[in-house]
Amino acid sequence: MSLAYYKEENKDMQKNEYDVIIIGAGVEGCMIARELSRYKLRILLIEKNDDVATGTTKANTGIVHAGYNAAVGSNKASMNVRGNALFDTIASELNVPFERIGDYVVALTDEDIPKIEALLDKGKKNGVPGIEILSKEEMLRREPNLNPNLKLALYAPTGGMVDPIGLSIAAAENAIDNGVEIKLLTEVKNLLKKGKRIVGVETNRGNFYGKWIINSAGLYSDVIMKWAGIESDFKITPRKGEYFIFDPSYKPIHSILFPTPTPTTKGILVTITTYGNIGIGPNDEETEDKEDKSTTYPGLKEVMDGGKRLVPSLNMKYIIKEFAGLRARGNAGLMHDRYSSMIPRDFIMEVPDDVVEGFVNLAGIESPGLAASPGIAEWVVNALKEHGLKMEKKKDFNPIRTPIPSFASLSREEQARLIEKDPRFGRIVCRCENVTEGEIVRAIHAPLPALSYDALKRRLHIGMGRCQGGFDTPRTIEILSRELGIPPVKVTKNGDDSFFLKRETKSVEAKK
Amino acid sequence: MREKAIDVAIIGSGPAGMAAAISAKQAGAEDVLLIDREIEEGGILNQCIHNGFGTQIFRKDLTGPEYVHFFAEKVMASNVKVWNDTMVLELTPEREIYAISPERGMVKIKARSVVLAMGCRERPRGAINIPGDRPSGVYTAGTVQRLINIEGYMPGERFVILGSGDIGMIMARRVTLEGGRVERVVEILPYLSGLRRNYSQCIVDYNIPLQLSHTVVRINGRKHLESVTIAKVDEKRKPIAGTEETIPADTLILSVGLIPENELSKQAGVLIDPLTGGPYVDESMQTNIPGIFAAGNVVHVYDLVDWVSKAGELAGRSAGKYAVKHKEESRRKIRLLPGKNVHHIVPQFFDPLSLEEGEQKIQFRVTKPFETTVKVSMIGNNNKKVKERILRYARPSEMIEINIPQSIIGSLSRVKTLSIDVEEVKNA
Ligand SMILES: Cc1cc2nc3c(=O)[nH]c(=O)nc-3n(C[C@H](O)[C@H](O)[C@H](O)COP(=O)(O)OP(=O)(O)OC[C@H]3O[C@@H](n4cnc5c(N)ncnc54)[C@H](O)[C@@H]3O)c2cc1C
Numbered sequence A: 001m002s003l004a005y006y007k008e009e010n011k012d013m014q015k016n017e018y019d020v021i022i023i024g025a026g027v028e029g030c031m032i033a034r035e036l037s038r039y040k041l042r043i044l045l046i047e048k049n050d051d052v053a054t055g056t057t058k059a060n061t062g063i064v065h066a067g068y069n070a071a072v073g074s075n076k077a078s079m080n081v082r083g084n085a086l087f088d089t090i091a092s093e094l095n096v097p098f099e100r101i102g103d104y105v106v107a108l109t110d111e112d113i114p115k116i117e118a119l120l121d122k123g124k125k126n127g128v129p130g131i132e133i134l135s136k137e138e139m140l141r142r143e144p145n146l147n148p149n150l151k152l153a154l155y156a157p158t159g160g161m162v163d164p165i166g167l168s169i170a171a172a173e174n175a176i177d178n179g180v181e182i183k184l185l186t187e188v189k190n191l192l193k194k195g196k197r198i199v200g201v202e203t204n205r206g207n208f209y210g211k212w213i214i215n216s217a218g219l220y221s222d223v224i225m226k227w228a229g230i231e232s233d234f235k236i237t238p239r240k241g242e243y244f245i246f247d248p249s250y251k252p253i254h255s256i257l258f259p260t261p262t263p264t265t266k267g268i269l270v271t272i273t274t275y276g277n278i279g280i281g282p283n284d285e286e287t288e289d290k291e292d293k294s295t296t297y298p299g300l301k302e303v304m305d306g307g308k309r310l311v312p313s314l315n316m317k318y319i320i321k322e323f324a325g326l327r328a329r330g331n332a333g334l335m336h337d338r339y340s341s342m343i344p345r346d347f348i349m350e351v352p353d354d355v356v357e358g359f360v361n362l363a364g365i366e367s368p369g370l371a372a373s374p375g376i377a378e379w380v381v382n383a384l385k386e387h388g389l390k391m392e393k394k395k396d397f398n399p400i401r402t403p404i405p406s407f408a409s410l411s412r413e414e415q416a417r418l419i420e421k422d423p424r425f426g427r428i429v430c431r432c433e434n435v436t437e438g439e440i441v442r443a444i445h446a447p448l449p450a451l452s453y454d455a456l457k458r459r460l461h462i463g464m465g466r467c468q469g470g471f472d473t474p475r476t477i478e479i480l481s482r483e484l485g486i487p488p489v490k491v492t493k494n495g496d497d498s499f500f501l502k503r504e505t506k507s508v509e510a511k512k
Numbered sequence B: 001m002r003e004k005a006i007d008v009a010i011i012g013s014g015p016a017g018m019a020a021a022i023s024a025k026q027a028g029a030e031d032v033l034l035i036d037r038e039i040e041e042g043g044i045l046n047q048c049i050h051n052g053f054g055t056q057i058f059r060k061d062l063t064g065p066e067y068v069h070f071f072a073e074k075v076m077a078s079n080v081k082v083w084n085d086t087m088v089l090e091l092t093p094e095r096e097i098y099a100i101s102p103e104r105g106m107v108k109i110k111a112r113s114v115v116l117a118m119g120c121r122e123r124p125r126g127a128i129n130i131p132g133d134r135p136s137g138v139y140t141a142g143t144v145q146r147l148i149n150i151e152g153y154m155p156g157e158r159f160v161i162l163g164s165g166d167i168g169m170i171m172a173r174r175v176t177l178e179g180g181r182v183e184r185v186v187e188i189l190p191y192l193s194g195l196r197r198n199y200s201q202c203i204v205d206y207n208i209p210l211q212l213s214h215t216v217v218r219i220n221g222r223k224h225l226e227s228v229t230i231a232k233v234d235e236k237r238k239p240i241a242g243t244e245e246t247i248p249a250d251t252l253i254l255s256v257g258l259i260p261e262n263e264l265s266k267q268a269g270v271l272i273d274p275l276t277g278g279p280y281v282d283e284s285m286q287t288n289i290p291g292i293f294a295a296g297n298v299v300h301v302y303d304l305v306d307w308v309s310k311a312g313e314l315a316g317r318s319a320g321k322y323a324v325k326h327k328e329e330s331r332r333k334i335r336l337l338p339g340k341n342v343h344h345i346v347p348q349f350f351d352p353l354s355l356e357e358g359e360q361k362i363q364f365r366v367t368k369p370f371e372t373t374v375k376v377s378m379i380g381n382n383n384k385k386v387k388e389r390i391l392r393y394a395r396p397s398e399m400i401e402i403n404i405p406q407s408i409i410g411s412l413s414r415v416k417t418l419s420i421d422v423e424e425v426k427n428a
């Protein structure tokens, strides 16, 4: 399977006709694919990068929001509250870490108090369960390291944390297990139309035909919409958010802590990830470039100051990593076009059959897109049913996804047995996270293959420990080269020209 | 799961571990096991193919692999059991070791004494927080050394090196010899952080441009490194706006320090000195856990391998004796404390009665460079000076060793702590 990506594409007439083609394997595309795989359908999931969850889904806060933030009556509100409710089942079926650690919005000034009260009111109208206002004393009892000048706080017990990358990979693996086809390194270049109807997609690996095309292309969903023929001024402007991640040994807080929001952002928050690291961020900076995920001195400074406003004692000495993500900020409801009656910046979720047939359009899926993803997937299924796609449930749908055994989390006895069965589990490749050659080989040959170093990192957490890959990189390059059947100089960090090695050394060349 | 009982288990077969194995045997231990996760013994030296090793012990200028070869032969000759390709996953305070290998599977080893000789690891990019993109082409110096010297691959053609430590300077020369071009070596400190010898042999001799008081402020390149932005820093090591310069490069090598590798030690309850990053040890290299000894870069980072071998020898001898006859706990330990201008000292504890067997050695580093004569004084908590020594200079990059002479044993009878001060000698 994985090897096929490095061979010439089979140019013969393939069976490349599908019922549904999904463009983009972010969390939305993966969750939609998994939800649709319950039905007897031929489904294709297409992704331009070398792995799933490499777009916005790769770099975000990972909060399963409770749902008190979005405007009453918006898609954001209804999808968030519905998605949140579905998370317990989904996380346990897909075997991904998810915890409802609770989220808080803290008022730091007297002016913040009415805003917190407005959030409570909105939350109740949106149907968020269990939200309440806590006194200063109660808040400080729960989180003693919060800014002692705080006035009061909003508490939402259903707020939780999930690993967005882990969730997407798991959803994609489970979808594949249930018959979905996935094509990585495949970029949709245009849509194929017959009159008013879209009949397929044109890609760098040939054309694929489908009865229904779903646009879940994240930052590029505005481009896909244009190709579909929807005329509007809708445009996605990326907004950068930068973060710091701290060493897991440092834990000054243990829940999700927001400052009081501004009209456009939820502010720089302090939270704890499912892997036990404190994270702070994001700031909110407009950029023109949809691929610019660089961090900056001013941005990181803003994040640091924001974090310290909430938790003044934050010790920057424990920072181990920084990164940036791009929000797909849309302008729905702000222009005079077909979306002018929408609530400003709401998710676009539509089957626009007044202008084009066979097209499901999801655009501007910024936050809370992760929390909403199970709700959005459910909405897509219903929309397809309503628009006449024949959908019959599979009897043999398997909702459970079994991950590759993680050597480090097994007992010594289980580890001993695993090595007996496959000696490759007896060789540690990543010494900080104790990841073995056995796990790496399995991930490379999995139905959703890991084709690069970062893809292995996302699945196995290699190189994410104390030495940040210093030890495992040479060894992992060797294994990727051997298992993919490519020379070491062709092994990449994350596709394209992200090569590790340039050439052989002179002495090696001389020996030849 | 297989189980195995052993006299002395040594974790790590670098120069410290090999020396410890040989001396543990000599001290009378019968069953000595040397464990390493690499496929050959020798530790980090196997990838150090340059010369400069052994100038102190052998009075010879050997390459890393030659130095290893000398000790590996002795290990063989002394009938030490060697398990390579074997990773120690866990060490308990009761000296039980869980180790795995593809060949033997999981083995539980019960050792009468243990020597920790796991060496150190390099500080990564995250630990120094350079903003910018996250492309390929950014490596630590040791990783590049392994790629070139062991795997036989050059990672790029145009290099910028951050850090003037020894490994950074050695790699500047190495990539130049391989036909690469070092555009710049930048060092955030106002002085060199590695040895003078390496500066002249690796930087000056190859006309490599080096800038002090500069650092990397941005990494540029979406998928692969394209350039590196550097800037001058002020006295507080903060970049000065307006001094930025962008240097095209496809590889950035980070040589920004080493950290002792003590995850296993901590599991076993071994206490770590925050100043060295390694265990607190006494004059026999024993940690706070009876029967667990430590030596080499796992204790504190050495600049010369000769010292590492000597420390390994001492720890091995102590561990060997311990395994043969449980050493009675010593009555009294004096704490050695870093005083004026001293960063850290090893050992941190010492038994005054050990002076009956002979003089004892202590090692330390200063906090800043002194290029003129300095005085080292050893002062008890009773304010009595017990020893003084004059040095021509003192630099953070060069470890200093001084001895505690047998003669002072009498003056230590009521002393609880001894502190070491280093001060400039005026008008010397
Ligand atoms: C800083 C930040 C913080 C956030 N925090 C949260 C949070 O805490 N909670 C929450 O609920 N949400 C949060 N979000 C929002 C959430 O991350 C997004 O809503 C969600 O990840 C969107 O997923 P997606 O699948 O729509 O997009 P993406 O993950 O971007 O996926 C789209 C995919 O489509 C692919 N693609 C694009 N064009 C093509 C093409 N032509 N051919 C083939 N493939 C193509 C891309 O490569 C990409 O993989 C945050 C977002 C940001 C930026």
Ligand SMILES: Cc1cc2nc3c(=O)[nH]c(=O)nc-3n(C[C@H](O)[C@H](O)[C@H](O)COP(=O)(O)OP(=O)(O)OC[C@H]3O[C@@H](n4cnc5c(N)ncnc54)[C@H](O)[C@@H]3O)c2cc1C
Residues within 6 Å of the ligand: B011, B012, B013, B014, B015, B016, B017, B035, B036, B037, B038, B042, B043, B044, B045, B048, B050, B051, B052, B053, B054, B086, B087, B088, B089, B117, B118, B119, B120, B141, B142, B145, B166, B167, B170, B258, B261, B264, B295, B296, B297, B298, B302, B303, B304, B305, B306, B308
């Ligand atoms: C990149 C580099 C370049 C250097 N260049 C020079 C130089 O030019 N001249 C000089 O004099 N000195 C140099 N040094 C310093 C010198 O090499 C070291 O001081 C010396 O090698 C340290 O020896 P050691 O035995 O303490 O550790 P190491 O040589 O690092 O050996 C430690 C061993 O322990 C093993 N190990 C660790 N954990 C485990 C585990 N859990 N299970 C099994 N095995 C384990 C490792 O695989 C390794 O083999 C250099 C050091 C480095 C890192």
